[in-house]
Structures are given as structure tokens and as C-alpha cells.
Amino acid sequence: MSVQETIFTSELAARFDKLVTIYPLRRSALVPMLLYAQDEKGYLSDEVITEIAQRIGITELDTRNVISYYSLLRTQPAGRYHVQVCTNISCMLRGANEIFDHCKKTLGIGNKQTTPDGMFSLEEVECIGACSWGPAAQVNYDYYENLTPEELDKVLEKCRASVVQEGKGSQA
Amino acid sequence: MADVTFTVDGKQITAPTGTLLIDACRKVGIEIPAFCYYPGLSLQAACRMCLVRIEKIPKLQTACTTPVAEGMIVATETDEIKQARKAMLELVLGNHPLDCPVCDAGGECELQDMTFKYGAAESFHTEMKQHREEQQWSPVVYFDRPRCILCYRCVRVCGEGMDVWALGVQNRGVTSIIAPNKEDHLECEECGACIDICPVGALTSGAYRYKTRPWEMNHVATICTHCGDGCKTTLGLRSVDDGVEIIRGDNRDKSGINGDFLCIKGRYSFDFANHKDRLTKPLVRRPDGNLAPATWEEALDYAGKRLAEVRDTRGGASIGVIGSNRTTNEENYLLQKFARKVLGTNNIDHHRTADYTSFARALAGHQDRAASLRDAGTAPAILLIGNDPTQQHPMLAWNLRTNVRLNRARLYVANHAEIKLLRQARASLAIPQDGYAGLIGYLAGDDSALAGTESSAAFREVIRKEENLLILFGSEYRGRDIDALVNFGLGLPNAKFACLSDYNNSRGAADMGLMPDLLPGYQPVASPAQFADEYGNLPQTGGLDLIAMFDAASRGELGALYVVGSNPVSRYNIAPGALKDTFLVVQDMFLTETAVLADVVLPAANLYEKTGTVTNTYGDLQLVKKAADKAGVRSDFELIVRLADRMGANPKELVSYGIGMRADLGQSRGVQSGESDRHAVWLAANHLEPKLSPFDPFAILDEIQRLVPDYQVDRLALLAGNDERTVPPLVHIDNASSKTRSDGVLPAQDTLFTSGTLGRYSSILDEVMESRETKSAGAAATTSLDVST
Amino acid sequence: MANLVSHPDVVPLLSMRFGKGASALDRYLELEGYQSARKALEMGPEWIISEMKASGLRGRGGAGFPTGMKWSFVPKQSEKPKYVLVNGDESEPGTCKDRLIFEHDPHSVIEGTIIAGLAISAKMGFIYLRGEYRYLLKIIERAIEDAYAKGFLGKNIFGSGRDFDIVSHTGAGAYEVGEESALMESLEGKRGIPRIRPPFPAVVGLYGGPTVINNAETIATVPHVLRIGSAEYAKLGSERNGGTRLFCLSGHVQRPGVYELPMGYNLKKMIYEVAGGIPGGKQLKAVVPGGSSTPVLLPSEIDIGMDFDQVAKAGSMLGSGGVVVLDESVCMVEFALRTIKFYQHESCGWCIPCREGTDWLKKTLTRFHSGGGVNKDIDNIKYLAENMLGKTFCPLGDAAAMPTIAFIKKFRKEFEDHLDGKPCPYAHTAESVLV
Numbered sequence A: 001m002s003v004q005e006t007i008f009t010s011e012l013a014a015r016f017d018k019l020v021t022i023y024p025l026r027r028s029a030l031v032p033m034l035l036y037a038q039d040e041k042g043y044l045s046d047e048v049i050t051e052i053a054q055r056i057g058i059t060e061l062d063t064r065n066v067i068s069y070y071s072l073l074r075t076q077p078a079g080r081y082h083v084q085v086c087t088n089i090s091c092m093l094r095g096a097n098e099i100f101d102h103c104k105k106t107l108g109i110g111n112k113q114t115t116p117d118g119m120f121s122l123e124e125v126e127c128i129g130a131c132s133w134g135p136a137a138q139v140n141y142d143y144y145e146n147l148t149p150e151e152l153d154k155v156l157e158k159c160r161a162s163v164v165q166e167g168k169g170s171q172a
Numbered sequence B: 001m002a003d004v005t006f007t008v009d010g011k012q013i014t015a016p017t018g019t020l021l022i023d024a025c026r027k028v029g030i031e032i033p034a035f036c037y038y039p040g041l042s043l044q045a046a047c048r049m050c051l052v053r054i055e056k057i058p059k060l061q062t063a064c065t066t067p068v069a070e071g072m073i074v075a076t077e078t079d080e081i082k083q084a085r086k087a088m089l090e091l092v093l094g095n096h097p098l099d100c101p102v103c104d105a106g107g108e109c110e111l112q113d114m115t116f117k118y119g120a121a122e123s124f125h126t127e128m129k130q131h132r133e134e135q136q137w138s139p140v141v142y143f144d145r146p147r148c149i150l151c152y153r154c155v156r157v158c159g160e161g162m163d164v165w166a167l168g169v170q171n172r173g174v175t176s177i178i179a180p181n182k183e184d185h186l187e188c189e190e191c192g193a194c195i196d197i198c199p200v201g202a203l204t205s206g207a208y209r210y211k212t213r214p215w216e217m218n219h220v221a222t223i224c225t226h227c228g229d230g231c232k233t234t235l236g237l238r239s240v241d242d243g244v245e246i247i248r249g250d251n252r253d254k255s256g257i258n259g260d261f262l263c264i265k266g267r268y269s270f271d272f273a274n275h276k277d278r279l280t281k282p283l284v285r286r287p288d289g290n291l292a293p294a295t296w297e298e299a300l301d302y303a304g305k306r307l308a309e310v311r312d313t314r315g316g317a318s319i320g321v322i323g324s325n326r327t328t329n330e331e332n333y334l335l336q337k338f339a340r341k342v343l344g345t346n347n348i349d350h351h352r353t354a355d356y357t358s359f360a361r362a363l364a365g366h367q368d369r370a371a372s373l374r375d376a377g378t379a380p381a382i383l384l385i386g387n388d389p390t391q392q393h394p395m396l397a398w399n400l401r402t403n404v405r406l407n408r409a410r411l412y413v414a415n416h417a418e419i420k421l422l423r424q425a426r427a428s429l430a431i432p433q434d435g436y437a438g439l440i441g442y443l444a445g446d447d448s449a450l451a452g453t454e455s456s457a458a459f460r461e462v463i464r465k466e467e468n469l470l471i472l473f474g475s476e477y478r479g480r481d482i483d484a485l486v487n488f489g490l491g492l493p494n495a496k497f498a499c500l501s502d503y504n505n506s507r508g509a510a511d512m513g514l515m516p517d518l519l520p521g522y523q524p525v526a527s528p529a530q531f532a533d534e535y536g537n538l539p540q541t542g543g544l545d546l547i548a549m550f551d552a553a554s555r556g557e558l559g560a561l562y563v564v565g566s567n568p569v570s571r572y573n574i575a576p577g578a579l580k581d582t583f584l585v586v587q588d589m590f591l592t593e594t595a596v597l598a599d600v601v602l603p604a605a606n607l608y609e610k611t612g613t614v615t616n617t618y619g620d621l622q623l624v625k626k627a628a629d630k631a632g633v634r635s636d637f638e639l640i641v642r643l644a645d646r647m648g649a650n651p652k653e654l655v656s657y658g659i660g661m662r663a664d665l666g667q668s669r670g671v672q673s674g675e676s677d678r679h680a681v682w683l684a685a686n687h688l689e690p691k692l693s694p695f696d697p698f699a700i701l702d703e704i705q706r707l708v709p710d711y712q713v714d715r716l717a718l719l720a721g722n723d724e725r726t727v728p729p730l731v732h733i734d735n736a737s738s739k740t741r742s743d744g745v746l747p748a749q750d751t752l753f754t755s756g757t758l759g760r761y762s763s764i765l766d767e768v769m770e771s772r773e774t775k776s777a778g779a780a781a782t783t784s785l786d787v788s789t
Numbered sequence C: 001m002a003n004l005v006s007h008p009d010v011v012p013l014l015s016m017r018f019g020k021g022a023s024a025l026d027r028y029l030e031l032e033g034y035q036s037a038r039k040a041l042e043m044g045p046e047w048i049i050s051e052m053k054a055s056g057l058r059g060r061g062g063a064g065f066p067t068g069m070k071w072s073f074v075p076k077q078s079e080k081p082k083y084v085l086v087n088g089d090e091s092e093p094g095t096c097k098d099r100l101i102f103e104h105d106p107h108s109v110i111e112g113t114i115i116a117g118l119a120i121s122a123k124m125g126f127i128y129l130r131g132e133y134r135y136l137l138k139i140i141e142r143a144i145e146d147a148y149a150k151g152f153l154g155k156n157i158f159g160s161g162r163d164f165d166i167v168s169h170t171g172a173g174a175y176e177v178g179e180e181s182a183l184m185e186s187l188e189g190k191r192g193i194p195r196i197r198p199p200f201p202a203v204v205g206l207y208g209g210p211t212v213i214n215n216a217e218t219i220a221t222v223p224h225v226l227r228i229g230s231a232e233y234a235k236l237g238s239e240r241n242g243g244t245r246l247f248c249l250s251g252h253v254q255r256p257g258v259y260e261l262p263m264g265y266n267l268k269k270m271i272y273e274v275a276g277g278i279p280g281g282k283q284l285k286a287v288v289p290g291g292s293s294t295p296v297l298l299p300s301e302i303d304i305g306m307d308f309d310q311v312a313k314a315g316s317m318l319g320s321g322g323v324v325v326l327d328e329s330v331c332m333v334e335f336a337l338r339t340i341k342f343y344q345h346e347s348c349g350w351c352i353p354c355r356e357g358t359d360w361l362k363k364t365l366t367r368f369h370s371g372g373g374v375n376k377d378i379d380n381i382k383y384l385a386e387n388m389l390g391k392t393f394c395p396l397g398d399a400a401a402m403p404t405i406a407f408i409k410k411f412r413k414e415f416e417d418h419l420d421g422k423p424c425p426y427a428h429t430a431e432s433v434l435v
């Protein structure tokens, strides 16, 4: 079940080679693998699914069944910065809806949409485990807490700036 | 297993330990509703319809996952439970389109039935239901998403049952959906089990959808015409201008040898009957050399006259007869009787796909060693040598998989090819294509017989330790190899055998003596015994086999040839010129490669259009019942009788009808379908079967049962639609008579999607093959009609 | 990152290393780390289990099952390997405590896992983190590496001759996989659909082997129990509820945060003293005591000790320790809707009542909240929830039904005020609501 020609970077491919060996069952590596592949490729394309199914030794159907179950996994590209605003109860009580509305307005996009330049995508998400520090949001994997609209603007600004600066942004 | 006693709704019940509560209840008539529970498939506990109250347990429990326990006290019909069931239905109906009037499942929908019972039809939701366009997933499978209630039966029957795993569940929560393996279409074995098992109309059949309402069909249970497994199928029928048309095939009542299993051919491939090329008028070759339509009178007269002429001028030995492996036992028996008694020839044969003669000879004297198809579902261990049951014996493959899955049967596979059943095999052995004979030597202890390795030694070891081993073998074994195989097996305690052939009644053709040297029951023609008394004078020297007949024809030595339901010209690559000096009569449904050469072509009925019995490759005898009808065609049985009549024979001597029978005509008027089945049983039980006509196959069945000892099965059980065991003949077959026989065996090489000549006229099989070719270019299933022997 | 809070009533046991750099192994060792593991190795499984039983520690994942008892259910002999599974899926709204443990004290989880492994004679443990906690995964991966390097994990741990491995694992976004059997499915690379029980995980769990599954906080508590002794630990809490737990205060309080308080600590005091009361001089309207799945309490019902038994007596549940405080400005219909939206989104969809029930609740509440409600809807909502309660495949259905029933029962008038196209009567005074 080793893959001859991988579509992933050699580091990630090597990590996958190891990942399938650390569990009593090869298949256990599936979910982490999908997540890491998504981190590298931006989303789970058909090619990603084909290779991962092959690496695990399951069908593509089975792989898709699993992908579609988990809300962090996506088969369509998201923005370079994926802004995930929690609006669940604790955050809601502390103004999450306003934060989310603010995001919509400043980014000019709705829930689960991506800005035309591909820079940002926005998603209303369920509790992210920041209840005591709400309202909170995650941009990619980074947490931002005790948010106000002004704080949020700063976060978005930082994202924009880091892209300009690096020329080539890195995902968290 | 020990029994436990417990109480359900105040009733004491005893059941074996480990029985699921739902099954235990159903067995004593306490119905517990369920959508997701399906016997034999893995447990889901998803639909929550089967909730019951068990004393001392705080929450309601699912009867589908609860094993019965000693002293358990269960309530299944309290108000609380009824409310729970009603609530489940209300919840499911909330999003379920109420398009029952146009739904294929309307009238036979489990959701409808339960709503009727528990009353949840009143909707209290204001929100709109979601509508989605239905999707076509394959030529046979359509999916209507909103109707799906997510019972996961389809997913399980495809995966666990068929080992195809072409269906999955995607998304989660209320967006959960059943998904096909190729995103927008299915690539699978097209068995249609998912459609059949769907409790509602979410999965519907491309062959049946929107054709009728279930209650407008008539239903007749008969036997599938395709492979040697002989599945029982219940055909849904409707009247059309030119007869009665089959519109559906399934076996949902789980009766018969196959339960509710059918493969694509059994479920859909009855459509050849309506093919536009179907012959409905006799054809006679005119002086201008062309075949042209004729009346029955004309065609039969002509054929009868010419056959009689050849017989009377050149002798019976100058006439050949080729029978079919898809006609009934009664027709096959009648055909050989006609050949021997009326034509006076032993030149009779059929397309053989297994060497039953050698098998019968090898088993002679050993009782209870021939396996039924049912044994494949219960044997603790199975050795499968050669063949590819997934392709050639789908029902056998189902039984093997199920047996492995549910009973942990040990399946051993020895094959030269990578067959799919290796996935279920406990151990396997890859052998060279020509290594089958060697394998037996090797298993028997001859190390030099096979280039053995450590793993082959281990394989041999476990096989030789097995008790109650079921040995299955295909056409790889013929002649003396079968003796060796059987001898090896007889050395194991309680081993049983089955010899696999390819067509629906291949076994019956051999059993009924469509052989140049053997009478029915493998009785040698040289010592006809009871047949001599019955038939009068019989030719006692062996006749020509099929190949020899064509050889004789090309030498100009065959004056006439009568071919019934067979296409030897194509199958054996006969040069068209070979028959130019032979008067050829062909009975068939289509103008096959053989029929185009004929002088007279008689349009024949197929197996779904007649009554009789067939014997599957394991020797299970089953009843075939007339389901469909086509104006213009006649059964092979009738045609043989009529030809005999035209040749001057006395039909009563062929078919003993109307003698000494007390008919019960008055009382058999007006019976409804279904009732008539029971009525037939009753008539037979009281010796009142009318048999008033020379075309009544049961008159011949009487004769078969009288003359062929192994066919003396329980007639009533047979009429009731059960499969009955024939036992292999215990007569002694002269060793010499079968030494060259192996040459005559020609495997059909059918796949799941082909069925000899017949399959070519099935549009559903065509469509499936076409869609596979276009969808996965290059990986198309091919039909190979390999005729080299 | 998440800021830490304090209050004089806090009993720093679990939280004693918070903010002290203990994710570094050296620091952890300085702060009495890995002593309990050594002790456990020395004393053996029976002692560990009896200590756990005596401690009165009850699972912090939600159900409050006695931990020692759970461990004792694992058969001594087993053909299949046994496993310890740490549930760090933390997804119940209102709950954010495991996150702090992983961030500040990852070795306590590792040490607890080793001890649990010793107690049941397992050779392997898994730490499952929700996918959103990627930064924590890095921390825990690092801690595991360090522990391997020191010989605390791997072959011959602590030179004892025993082997123990730990693998950390990430989910990918699904509340339902916090449910123990769904978690095992997820860890086996499948969809997070719960399993049919029996068999229970202690007998047939991960990879078919006997498995102990505990919440991350429960596991992190284990070394402390052995460190201070079970009697000492038990004494910290209330009757049949040993020790302390991390309470996550969120919503309308002055000082939201995660506080470690003794089991049985008074809820009213927790809100008004520890968390500083309601901001802006507003009135308290309701409290959700143990994460979003627990029935809401009225202000009149909060003078209770926060342990499993007392909260149950008050008609709710201690749950995962997420105390969500609502002031008078909250529209209870909106709050109910947001709660249900979560369960609708997270239902795995396996069974009818949960899949369809959460969706109809959401649809009805959505319409209701936006002014399209009719009187019958209120009873329908209750009817829907009651029909789910106790009938679903796993407790997620109950988690959606229980709070819904409580919302209707305790705030029916507020629902009625939404009727007939009236605008959302946001900002009721407490008096007008609490009839």
C-alpha cells in the first residue's frame, strides 16, 4: 500500500508513512492524515482523496463518507485565512452575533463564503472551547478571544499584512 | 444451545439463548415493527421503531439488539410504546414526501404500513418539505433522496451481503445521505438487492419504475432461467395486447432456496421475452431459399413429413437431435423419448457444461454425498476448486459469503485465477491453469503432483483435517479427474460434493438422458431395463454426440437435425456449410445463428412461459410455473408432441394423459392467483390432477418419477414451491461408456452480465455493459465465447 | 492565550501548575511531577483502583460515573490488548477546561494515562484532542516526546520492566465523537457513529479490546489523588463527590474564567462571589449549570451545592462543569434556538428521533423566534422534545431534549410573548418573566 508518486511534499509523505504505523490499525491514521493533507493543499481534492484512500487501503467512497462527517474537513477550497466565529451560547451572550455581523460587513461575504481575492473565508462555527473568554474566533488554527469589532479588525489587518510581508503566507 | 424462558406481554416464551428479542417475539406472532433491523445483516438500532419496555431497565430498549434473558419481562404494546412508535413515524414523515400515489413502493411500503397501523398521518409542521430531483445511479438503480428514511439496509446488503460496498453514508445529521461509490453513479454488480430491500421507494428499479401499481400485477413464483443455481423468483405480471408481460422479478417473500437473493439476471433479465426480434410466427424455407412466415399447420406438417421421410428412407440413425439446457425436465425427457421412440435414434445430445456422468459414476453407491445448494450456506467448511462463483454462480457465492460471515464457515479456495471469493477465504492456493488434476493428486498425498510450497503443504494439511467438508468443483474437472477428486473426498469424514454447470437446467438435461449413450437417470442405452418395457423397441447402440453429429452432417451423412432451444452453430463455431445437406428444424425464441440455417423454425416459449420442473446443478428439483405469455409461441413440450403427431405417432404413447384420472373440474373453477397454487397441491394430494391434455407436463413428470428413481421426490412439497432433493443415481454406469466424455464439456464462460445466446437479447444486460464501457473505458466486462475444447 | 483567573476560594490542585511553565518536563518534575506514576508502579493495580474508589472521584466528562469503579470493570484477563483512552474532545458548549490542562499541564494527562494503564494492565494509551485544538496537539506531542526521551514512556518505563506507549490523536470537528463509543469509532478512522451497547467499552472497546475511557480532566486528576492520598482528596469535596473540579464560568458574569473549586461549592456563591456577579447591575435571569445540555435553572433554584447529586436533585445536571450565566436581557427563545441549532448541527444523524427531532426543533424555533409562531407550536416543541427524550441511540438526543423541555417549562410565558407576530420581547425584567 505504499504510494509511488505522491502529490504531497516529501515531509508530509514521510509523516504519512510513519503515521500509518503507529496505530494498531492502519485506518486510525485516516482522520489526522486528511486534516494534515488539507493543511498542506488547502482542501481535499479528488487527487488527495485518491492518494489517501490508497495509503490507508480503503475505497474512495469510504474516504468520502468519513470526510463528509467531520466539519473541519472540506472538499472545496477556503480562503487563505479561514475566519471561524463562534456564536454558541457563551459567546453569544457576550456579543458573538455582533462580531459575526461585523465580519460579514467588513469582509463583504456571507457565511461559508470566500472573498473574491481568495484571502478570507468566513464561517459561523459551534463552540470552540473558549467559552470563558468569549466572544471568540479562530483564524485557521489560531485562537482570538475577548473580541470586539475593533479587535477583530486588527486581527484581519494582521492577516493581510503578513501576506504582503511574506509574499507567500504560511498557514498556521 | 440452552433455552431461556421470559415473558412478553404476559405471554411465556421460550427461545434459545442469544436469540434477539425481536426475533423471539416475531416467532410467536408478536409483531415488533422495525425499519433498520433486517435478519442476517448487522444490527443498527437506528430507526428506534422496535423500542420496548423491559422491566427494571429505566429506558426503553431496542428489541433488535437485546438478546433474550431468563426471567426477562417485556411489554411491547403499551400506550407509551405506541406513542414512541407513532412519534418516530411522525418524525420520519416530517420530511418524507407524501407522493405515495406516484411512488413505485406505494402499496408495498413499510412506512405506509406502519403509518396505517400507528397513525401518524397528521402533520403538525408548517415548514416545507425539501424537494430534490431523483438521480439515476445505474441502468437499474434510481435514487429519490427525500424518500429515504436512512435505514442503512441498502448499505449493508451491498457491503455485508454482496461484498461490493458500493453504497455509503455521507454527511451527518439531517443532511445525511446514501451515496454511491462513484459520486454520481454506481459501479457494482447491479444485483438490485438495495432496491429490493429498501423499505420505502427511495431506491427504485430502472426496469420497473412507473410501470404499474403493485396491486395491479399478478404474481407467479417460478425459477430463474439463467444460471445453474436455479433461484426462485416471483414475477410481477400484467396483461398486454399480445399476452402477459413480466415487469418485475424479486423474491421478497424469501421463499425457496435463495431467500430474497437474486442477481442482476434473476431480477431484471427477463426482458429478452419482449425483445423486438422475438419470433412469433413459424418460418419455412421457400423454394427461393428464403425463410418466410408460415401457418402452424403448414410448418408442422412440413417438418413432420420431412422428418418421417428421412427416418423411413435413411433410418433413424441418420437423424440427430440437440436439446437444450434451459428447457424443463419434462421437455427434455419427452425430447429423448421422442428421439428414441419416434425417430428411432440415439443421436441425441446437448451443450454440456459439466461432466455429470462421471460425477454420477464416481458417486455411485455413496449415499448422501451430493450437496444441495443449501449446504453451501450451512457447511462448516467448504473447498472451492476452480470456477468463479461470483460471476457464474451468484447465489452460491452469496451462500458462501453469508456462511462465512454469519457462521464463520471456513472457506478454502484453490484456483488459477484471482477470484473475488478469495476475500472470504480462510486459506487459498494458487495453482496453474492446468494444475487441477495435479491438485487432487497433491491433496491425496502425492508431493510430485504439484509444485508445492510451504503454504500449499499447510493448505493440504488443513483440508485433510476437515470433517463435513463441502467440495465444490467446476468444469475444470472431467472424466477420470472427477473420480480422483471424489475418491479423495470420500476419504474425508462426511465430505459432500457439488459439480457446477452453467445453465438453469444443465443438470436436468443430463439427468433426463439428452445423451447419445444414456437414458434418463444415466441408464445405459445398451441395457435399457425399465425403459425397454415402457418404450417398446429402443435403439440399443450408442448414438452420435453433438460434435459427431456435425461431423456426420458435413460428410453428408446426417439427413435431418432437430434442434430444440440451443444454438450450437454459434457455440461450437460450426461452419455454416456443414448443414447444407441436412434437413434442419429449429425451435427457438430468436433467429439465432443456428435458426437462420433451418428449413423450419418454430417459435418457442421460454421458461417463464411454461410449466414443469428444472433441476439445478446441485440436484435440487424445483417447480417452474407459467407466468408470462406471448401470442404466437408454443412451448417446446407442445411442439414435440405435435411433431410426433404429424409423424404419425400416437401422442398417448408419448404422454399418458387422460387415463384413469378422476378430474375435479367443477371445483377448480374461479380460483384466484395464489389460491390456485394451493389448489394444485390439494388436487395432487387427492389424486385429482386432471391431466386431460397431451400437453400436460405433469403427465410426463409422473412417468419420470416412475422410471427415474432419483426423481421420486415429494410431489406435494414440489407443487407447494419447495426445492426437493434428487439423489444422484445409484445405478451402475458402465465404466467404458464415459471415457471420452470429457471432450464434450464446453464451459459457457458467462459473467454476471452475460447469459449465453439468451443474454444477447436482454436490453438490461446490454445497457449495463454499455454503461460500464462508457463510464470506465477500458475496464469493460467482456464476454468470451471460447469454443476451443 | 486564555487568561487565568483566581479567587481566594480556589483550591489549586489540578490547577496548581497553571501558568508555571509546566509543559516543560523539567518544570513538571520540579513541581512534584511523575511521583504518582512511580508510586503506582510500586504499589500495583489493586492499590491504584482502591485508591481511586476511595477518592470519590467521579468522571468529569459529564455523567459523573465513579472512576475507580469504571476501572474495576475491566477484565483482568483479555485476549485482546487493553487500552486507555483520554477524551480530550471537549465540545460541550460552555466548557473550556480541558483546554487549560493541555496547555498548562500536559504531563499531568500523560502521567494520569500511565497510571490508568497500570491499573488495568494496558500497554497503550491514546490521547484524543478535538481538531480545533491544533496548538494543543503540538504541546502534547512535545510532552509525549519528552516523556519518551526520559524513559517515562516506551519500553521499561521508569526502569520498571513494564512498557507503555501513548499516541496523541486529532479529531476533525464533531461534537458527537466526544461520546465515548463514537470516539472509538473516530479513532479507528471511521465516521463518529456511536456503538451499540452492550458490550460496554470496559469489555469491548477500542480495536475490540477492553478500554478505559475518561475525560482529560478526570485523567489529569488521577496523579493528584495518588499524590495527596485518596482520603485527603475525598475530603476536599462533598459527600460521594470527592475533590475539586474546574468550573468554567461564562456568559454574564464580571469575571468569567475557569476556577478550580471544591465539589459541592455553592452555585450562587460561585456566580456572585467567585465570578463577581452580574455586570452592569443587571438581574440574573437563568443559569445553565453544566454545559448546554443541562436543564436551565431559575435564580430561585441556584442556592445549591455544585456536585452531581445536589444539582440532580435540583432538576438539572452537573455535566461538564460549564456554568453559563444569563442576565435579564437574554431572550430565552433565542437562547433555546441557539442551543438547539448546535445539537441539530452536531447530530450524527444515525437515528430517527435525534436526526429529525433536532431538525424540526430548530426549524420550529427559528420560525417561532422570527415572529411566525402560533400557540400550538409551544406544545409541539415540547412534544418533539419529549418524544426524543430517552428514545435516541445515544445521549445526544437527550442533550437536546432536556434543555428544551426546561426552557418551555420554565419560560413558557416568554414563548407566549413571541406569539402572533409580536416582535421579540427582548430585555424583559426578571420579575416579569418569573411568574
Ligand SMILES: Cc1cc2nc3c(=O)[nH]c(=O)nc-3n(C[C@H](O)[C@H](O)[C@H](O)COP(=O)(O)O)c2cc1C
Residues within 6 Å of the ligand: C058, C059, C060, C061, C062, C063, C064, C065, C067, C087, C088, C089, C090, C091, C092, C175, C176, C177, C178, C179, C180, C181, C213, C214, C215, C216, C218, C219, C394, C395, C396, C399
Ligand atoms: C454527545 C456526547 C458528547 C460528549 N462529549 C464529551 C466530551 O467532549 N468530552 C468528554 O470528556 N466526555 C464527553 N462525553 C461523555 C463521554 O461519553 C464519556 O462519558 C466520558 O468521556 C467518560 O469520562 P469520565 O468518566 O471521566 O467522565 C460526551 C457524551 C455525549 C453523549
Ligand code: SF4
Residues within 6 Å of the ligand: B034, B035, B036, B037, B044, B046, B047, B048, B148, B149, B150, B151, B152, B153, B199, C351, C352
Ligand atoms: S433508514 Fe433504515 S436503518 Fe435507517 S432508520 Fe430507517 S430503517 Fe432504520
Ligand code: FES
Residues within 6 Å of the ligand: A086, A087, A088, A089, A090, A091, A092, A126, A127, A128, A129, A130, A131, A132, A134, A136, C093, C094, C095
Ligand atoms: S460558546 Fe463560544 S467558545 Fe464556547
